Amino acid sequence: MSLDLLPFLLLILHHTNGQNSPNISIGSTFTAGNNCSLLSSCGGFAFGFYPVLDTLFLVGIWFNKIQERTLVWSANRDSPAETGSTISLTNGGQLVLNYANGNVQQIYSGAARLGIMQDDGNLVLRDIPVQIMFGKALSFPLIHFCQDKLYYQQQNSNSNSNSSGNLKYSAGKFMLEMQYDGKLVLSAYHFADPGYWLSSQANQGNGEVNLVFNQRNALLYLEKGQNNTIYSFQKNVPTPVEDHYHRATLDSFGNFQQYAHHKTNGRNWVRVWKILSEPCIVNAVCGAYGFCRSNDNETVDCECLPGYVFFDPCTPSNGCHPEAMINFCTNLSAANSKVEVVKDSDIPYQDVGDYEHYPDTDEEGCKKLVMDDCYAMAATLVNRTCYKKRTPILNAGKTSMTKGSISFIKVPTKSAKDGISARKKKSNTRAHLTAGLITSSSLAVLFGALALYCHPAPRRLIRRKWNPDSSRMHCCIDQ
Template sequence: MSLDLLPFLLLILHHTNGQNSPNISIGSTFTAGDNGSLLSSSGDFAFGFYPVSDTLFLVGIWFNKIQERTLVWSANRDSPAETGSTISLTNGGQLVLNYANGTVQQIYSGTARLGIMQGDGNLFLRDTSSNNVWESFKFPTDTLLPGQTLLSAAKLYSNSNSSGNLKYSAGKFMLEMQYDGKLVLSAYHFADPGYWLSSQANQGNGEVNLVFNQRNALLYLEKGQNNTIYSFQKNVPTPVEDHYHRATLDSFGNFQQYAHHKTNGRNWVRVWKIPSEPCIVNAVCGAYGFCRSNDNETVDCECLPGYVFFDPSTPTLYARVQNCRKPEPETGKNQ
């Protein structure tokens, strides 16, 4: 983009609440509860405030055209913002979340002049020389999209299996692209070395990255350039461009790829998952529970002798996926 055109573009692309545009310029503001969003040119993806309740919102990116508006990235997954909170690209070029209670979160603290919601779901910030200075793809939460790469030492964290406002908060499972070239799933809260890992370690020079190929929607570990050392299953629905695709670390510790037909699809269809058996996931039932599964899909947790569920009356996403605790001492009895 020519620098001579920048002031004019900043003027015509200035965003106000309730409008949709593929770009944001300095001075632009979104307000939680006002339904304003930054759309990609196709409208497939949106950036803005994603509601998790009537009054709480996440700053996020989501699939915008399908009925299930699936969240793929968030800047404040552990701290939902209240109605009236704002996202601003300040006059100084910082991308800032201002909570309604006065708390401030710097999403990007450098100097940007323009933000662009790309058609692949990546939010770019650019400076006055049109250099990319920040992008959401470099800071993933629980999901990868085609065109995205999980670099060496980068991580995905599952969502919580809580219900309500904390549904999207960071959970207890992690996918890590290790320095040694192995991709590892672990229950990191429990100092778990891993319940699944790719079989190939890094040999020789060059970093290993997890690549989600945009052209064929396949995931693989790549060393250097065009040197594939591990591939996931290849039964991706075709034509690839007729589907939305994502790979997500779910709240029960499974890394899964999904596809959703853009026009005829009613829901996400799983392409593959690892591990194949849900009870292989370490600590899926917590430190004091053990796992059963009759169908290799749903999980039924039971507590070890001497322990009880934290809240047996609370329904969960799967049959009885809850952690266990020691029971409270009985009171009111003669000692």
């Protein structure tokens, strides 16, 4: 898919060593790799091509005045553009990303006449003179401050935003969503997760619930109707508020947090608050068959359950897979499996992850329940109740809240794994022998045919049988 760029009528851009204008008009275009962007009038925010690698760029908006230029929104986070790609506000009024390889992405498909990079960090497209065609369309998170104006973002009912992915800029596996019922929910949506955190208040009666940002005190809260707060986030933001940039983000490990950065003296972003005090509470944070630890309640350390190994050691959060694939139900015996016991841990994925409950059970009893059930790959013992788990196993971890709980993981024994390896070797040897016999037989036939063919007496027989007219057809080379 491709689109020829229309001749531009007016080009209003900012170069690093030139003048700044916050506006673009129809026909404006600029190119990835040319180090140009559209700045807000205060210079605090920029729109353009944000470099993520030497030759890859995101179309986005970022904080421009601080040393750590932080991206806050992108139109192509899962498809970075290469050097030579362009952004254009076409004569038809569409905001278009033209990739260098010929692909095209419409960022806005209406009929705008003017684009403005505002001091609140929002790119607004307008029809002349005043109608707003496109604006406040930035995917959450986006909370920031510039001069005397604070960006006011509201997230309406039935809207959502994704976390960052493994590449920091790509879409991740977690989502912040405002549901129809007025609850704000965090979930690992790729895993059909109903949510690992949600606001306690539901939308009862009429009135839309919004996630809003208070311009006076830099606080986030849920509001129903006008000035009816139904949920407030923590209140320890730095003051004076106007001296700081502010942003909220859903990070790659599924935690929703707010940060502040002093406009003149700050060297980095300082966290104001976070929703979750225990990082391992996040559903599927270490992927399938992963095991989450967090010794400091800040960082997430992903390991594999006993008997499992990482899909990608460089990205532990992608989860794990079995070292050896064994069908325990084909030979139900203690010889092919054992149960590893992990103290002070849990696999809390109730309703979805549990398939059988056994109350009044001790440690040995729960272990035996796993051993005797060929379909059970794991179980947990919590408050003397044994919970057998469905597969894939999710949310295994050790936190301050799992003390006293016990996890049981079924893994193949060494003899079972050796048996699989031996069968594989035997199968491979048999395959090699079969192939060798076939090859040897074929070569024997071939050599026999060649010997027969090259001997003088047989050649005369062949000539007499297959070539009665030697002047027309020759079966062998010249004698």
